Amino acid sequence: MTQTLKKLFIAMLGSMRDLLPIVLVIVFFQFFVLQQPLPNVGQILLGVLFVVLGLTFFIHGLEQGLFPIGESMATAFARKGSLFWLIAFAFSLGFGTTVAEPALIAVAAEAANVAATGAMIEATDAARQQYANGLRYTVALSVGLAIVVGVIRILKGWPVQWFIIGGYVLVVIMTMFAPKEIIGIAYDSGGVTTSTITVPLVTALGVGLTSSIRGRNPMIDGFGLIAFASLTPMIFVMAYGMII
Amino acid sequence: MEVLSAILAVTMDTVMDVLPIAAIIFGFQFAVLRQKPANLGEILAGFAWVLVGLSLFLLGLEWCLFPLGRLMAEQLTDPSFIHAAQGAGTSLETINWRDYYWVYIFAFLIGFSTTIAEPSLIAVAIKANEVSGGAIGIWGLRLSVALGVAVGISLGCYRIVVGDPIHWYIISGYVIVVIQTSIAPKMIIPLAYDSGGVTTSTVTVPLVAALGLGLSETVPGRNPLIDGFGLIAFASLFPILSVMAYAQLSEFRAKLGRRQQRNSTSD
Numbered sequence: 001m002t003q004t005l006k007k008l009f010i011a012m013l014g015s016m017r018d019l020l021p022i023v024l025v026i027v028f029f030q031f032f033v034l035q036q037p038l039p040n041v042g043q044i045l046l047g048v049l050f051v052v053l054g055l056t057f058f059i060h061g062l063e064q065g066l067f068p069i070g071e072s073m074a075t076a077f078a079r080k081g082s083l084f085w086l087i088a089f090a091f092s093l094g095f096g097t098t099v100a101e102p103a104l105i106a107v108a109a110e111a112a113n114v115a116a117t118g119a120m121i122e123a124t125d126a127a128r129q130q131y132a133n134g135l136r137y138t139v140a141l142s143v144g145l146a147i148v149v150g151v152i153r154i155l156k157g158w159p160v161q162w163f164i165i166g167g168y169v170l171v172v173i174m175t176m177f178a179p180k181e182i183i184g185i186a187y188d189s190g191g192v193t194t195s196t197i198t199v200p201l202v203t204a205l206g207v208g209l210t211s212s213i214r215g216r217n218p219m220i221d222g223f224g225l226i227a228f229a230s231l232t233p234m235i236f237v238m239a240y241g242m243i244i
Numbered sequence: 245m246e247v248l249s250a251i252l253a254v255t256m257d258t259v260m261d262v263l264p265i266a267a268i269i270f271g272f273q274f275a276v277l278r279q280k281p282a283n284l285g286e287i288l289a290g291f292a293w294v295l296v297g298l299s300l301f302l303l304g305l306e307w308c309l310f311p312l313g314r315l316m317a318e319q320l321t322d323p324s325f326i327h328a329a330q331g332a333g334t335s336l337e338t339i340n341w342r343d344y345y346w347v348y349i350f351a352f353l354i355g356f357s358t359t360i361a362e363p364s365l366i367a368v369a370i371k372a373n374e375v376s377g378g379a380i381g382i383w384g385l386r387l388s389v390a391l392g393v394a395v396g397i398s399l400g401c402y403r404i405v406v407g408d409p410i411h412w413y414i415i416s417g418y419v420i421v422v423i424q425t426s427i428a429p430k431m432i433i434p435l436a437y438d439s440g441g442v443t444t445s446t447v448t449v450p451l452v453a454a455l456g457l458g459l460s461e462t463v464p465g466r467n468p469l470i471d472g473f474g475l476i477a478f479a480s481l482f483p484i485l486s487v488m489a490y491a492q493l494s495e496f497r498a499k500l501g502r503r504q505q506r507n508s509t510s511d
Binding site (some may be wrong): 018019021022024025026028029030033034036037039043044045046047048049050051052053054055056057058059060061062063064065066068069072073076077080085089090092093096097099100101103110114132133134159160165166168171172175180181183184185187188190191192193194195196197198199200201203204207217218219220221222223225227228229231 | 247254257260261262264267270272273274278279281282283286287288289290291292293294295296297298299300301302303304305306307308309311312313315316317319320325346350352353354357358359360363365366368369370371372375406410411414415418421422425430431432433435437438440441442443445446447449470471472473475476477479480486493
């Protein structure tokens, strides 16, 4: 118990150090550039306390829960030797973590507004909702596929750069044909799909898989899953914009 | 009392967010792998920590960082502030991209500092450090990613102010990525690609999105619907470049160190 507390305390000092730059930037701009007093000081201080505690607990839970389960499952799948189930797992992990992602829901709603303004769809709530949902499932599907392709790449040991550069070429070609309104959103959607819980799990999955396959270097083969997951949404969202 | 109900509400949101993930993980664990993980209790406790931590973190951000950051983004992009900074005697119509210098500085600093606090980047840095046997420093990676995000967001703000089409920037960035990929140390490439995706999550996205929307609403001739997006794309492209540059730099320094050693022994 005391050991956990001591660990938590040290982690908390780390969190404070991590958050210090933001505090400095805010204080500098508020007092020196904009020259305005802080509104609701009490709530802000409480908020800062929550952020520090929250980051501390999250990192603690990460090392105790998310990393170990991700790696132990990767090893268990490798030992089981069933490609089908590994791929099913990879797909569900990508799809399931993305479809409920709040950042994605926000971006999809925003994209529906853009589409309605650009007269790509009718300007009714039903049409917007339908567009936003379609976009959300498209992105989730693309992330699921990305993780599947990424896992197959790890199994085969193919170099990651061929996929990523190939993907970029595709993005560039599609940019020329996609409607102008969708391009910014498509580029952004690559960044928003990878959430705080997905990243550690997917990273642990990749590293766990490579360390249970002989002859793989975890640095070269273990990373790269997240890169796949942030590339495919761009392609799929542009395709969605072109089709609808 | 209000605090408690707010905590409860955010925790419920986080639970709904984590639930599908937990269902997939434990579903596969028990139905397909059919084995109990060795330290199930500890792992469940870890999930609980993650849940509580993430809820507190999000709530705290909602209370202190987001309102302040959004307010600042609004105030800094406000034409009257730009006008004051640019000095009397010029009219608002003749706004020049140089007049937005505080915006670029703010974009740089906020991009840097929010990336340092980004939990998913911390997670990847811990893993990379462990896997590379210490060759990749946790702080080296985090600082170079943060620097990449900072440069990316400032450049993205400049783009919104001058109104260039986004794809020329992104495509040129891709070209540099391709060139760097061919010369950077092999070991860093997958990690560099990954760091593009991890930088933009919980802390960075809301603030950066507010900055982009604020800018595109106030700069004359910009359409928030078209120009407001795209900052996140900049923030996910530039870390790829900076992480590869970091690896190239460390390799170069190691080479230099070896050469100096050789010189001193041969003397």
